Amino acid sequence: TGVVRRITCVGAGYVGGPTCAMIANKCPHIAVTVVDMNTAKIEEWNSDKLPIFEPGLEEIVKKCRGTNLFFSSDIPKSIREADLIFISVNTPTKMYGKGKGMAPDLKYVESVARSIAEHAGGPKIVVEKSTVPVKAAESILSILRDAQRTNNTLAFQVLSNPEFLAEGTAMKDLANPDRVLIGGEDSEEGKKAVAALVEVYSSWVPRERIITTNTWSSELSKLVANAFLAQRISSINSVSAICEATGADVSEVAHAVGFDSRIGNKFLNASVGFGGSCFQKDVLSLVYLCESLHLNKVAEYWHGVIEINNWQRRRFADQIIAELFNTVAGKKIAVFGFAFKKNTGDTRESSAIHVCKHLLEEEANIAIYDPKVEEKQMRMELGLTTSDDKVDKLVSVFSDPYEAAKDAHAIVVLTEWDEFKTYDYSRIYESMVHPAALFDGRLLFKRKEMESIGFRFFGIGTAPNHLTKVGFAAPS
Numbered sequence: 001t002g003v004v005r006r007i008t009c010v011g012a013g014y015v016g017g018p019t020c021a022m023i024a025n026k027c028p029h030i031a032v033t034v035v036d037m038n039t040a041k042i043e044e045w046n047s048d049k050l051p052i053f054e055p056g057l058e059e060i061v062k063k064c065r066g067t068n069l070f071f072s073s074d075i076p077k078s079i080r081e082a083d084l085i086f087i088s089v090n091t092p093t094k095m096y097g098k099g100k101g102m103a104p105d106l107k108y109v110e111s112v113a114r115s116i117a118e119h120a121g122g123p124k125i126v127v128e129k130s131t132v133p134v135k136a137a138e139s140i141l142s143i144l145r146d147a148q149r150t151n152n153t154l155a156f157q158v159l160s161n162p163e164f165l166a167e168g169t170a171m172k173d174l175a176n177p178d179r180v181l182i183g184g185e186d187s188e189e190g191k192k193a194v195a196a197l198v199e200v201y202s203s204w205v206p207r208e209r210i211i212t213t214n215t216w217s218s219e220l221s222k223l224v225a226n227a228f229l230a231q232r233i234s235s236i237n238s239v240s241a242i243c244e245a246t247g248a249d250v251s252e253v254a255h256a257v258g259f260d261s262r263i264g265n266k267f268l269n270a271s272v273g274f275g276g277s278c279f280q281k282d283v284l285s286l287v288y289l290c291e292s293l294h295l296n297k298v299a300e301y302w303h304g305v306i307e308i309n310n311w312q313r314r315r316f317a318d319q320i321i322a323e324l325f326n327t328v329a330g331k332k333i334a335v336f337g338f339a340f341k342k343n344t345g346d347t348r349e350s351s352a353i354h355v356c357k358h359l360l361e362e363e364a365n366i367a368i369y370d371p372k373v374e375e376k377q378m379r380m381e382l383g384l385t386t387s388d389d390k391v392d393k394l395v396s397v398f399s400d401p402y403e404a405a406k407d408a409h410a411i412v413v414l415t416e417w418d419e420f421k422t423y424d425y426s427r428i429y430e431s432m433v434h435p436a437a438l439f440d441g442r443l444l445f446k447r448k449e450m451e452s453i454g455f456r457f458f459g460i461g462t463a464p465n466h467l468t469k470v471g472f473a474a475p476s
Ligand code: NAD
Pocket: 010, 011, 012, 013, 014, 015, 016, 035, 036, 037, 038, 041, 088, 089, 090, 091, 108, 109, 111, 112, 129, 130, 131, 132, 163, 164, 165, 166, 167, 277, 278
């Protein structure tokens, strides 16, 4: 465990790919190899069309690939040759057995630990990059230490180094992180391993932004950071419902509240609900951890964040149905945006999936447009909760937003893509069935502007004056 010259990253996904591209770019003295059991994905990483879209990623991959950045399917060899190995595999919510629907599934992490035990052949620093529950490092270490019993040339240190990048801004986040967190064992060898990883990041991250802690603090901090972020969104979304009922405007409230420097103005955008592969999974993982520790009150507290999010999605879909005169069957509804946020093609846990599901239950004809998500991906996601026959019959996918909106009764905005703001909405309005409605799930539009075009406008967290309900009346 000395200076790091060769890094292998197991898992060539949204985290492994961009993170290693950044390390290779910033550390020309380190050879970085990214491996994956999905050989098709590795081929894509080696091709002109990368398997994921992130602004700025392609340039760096093209610059470094073949020089000090490699994508390979030879997992044993890459493990053997590395000084330091990132485990960057998926840890999705478990869909079977104990903890189903709550606990993270650690089978992929465990299988990487077993591959490392089998192929290491010498000392390695093993780094948890995946988001894992507290004490996961202990399980990894148990597997690795067992291998040491029969081969005394092996030596392992396990570090926790959770990733905080957000999709769509991954390269910026990696180039200029708020902080890098490294947890390790409080022993001589543990400190050496931490120092080795600190040195890697020091090539571009100011030393004061590299935080070192014990292993368990680091593992827990990742879950807590995501829980706090998700909680902010659920908090402002809960407020959006009050705004809709009273005539307060959620953007004004967020602005006024966020001006308090203790609260801060970031991450207070009310929405149709947070999506993405991390927030729900990680909050549920925290809830499950609390339950396992018999901290039921704490579990309940954090579970509220998920409950509000599900409620917000349902509430938005219900509002669409109600405002379209309680019947959407056979009506064309244009959906603008399917990705879970702008600037990504990722659809995992996207709120669009949930809103579309509710509309499909009501037999609406959904016409989807998203600038980055491919049709087969949309059909795959919708097929998880709605029969393929129904998806085939009711869902159409467009490559032109104007075509998607033509003859529609409503437009439903579910992702905050910048380009949605640039369209000619007068032209769109004219091509629709009247009365035409616009449901803004992302605070993209100004009510007045859209109403002046002719739209019936419904935005999260804003209400037309005639709809506000509460005066001085006591709660009934
Ligand atoms: P991903 O699904 O995009 O990529 C994971 C990859 O690991 C897949 O390509 C899969 O084939 C591969 N894999 C799984 N088991 C393997 C094995 N035994 N050997 C070789 N390859 C294997 O996942 P992701 O979004 O990159 O997330 C990875 C981890 O990082 C998760 O724990 C996640 O919670 C965490 N994380 C994700 C983000 C994000 O924005 N996506 C941000 C921070 C942290």
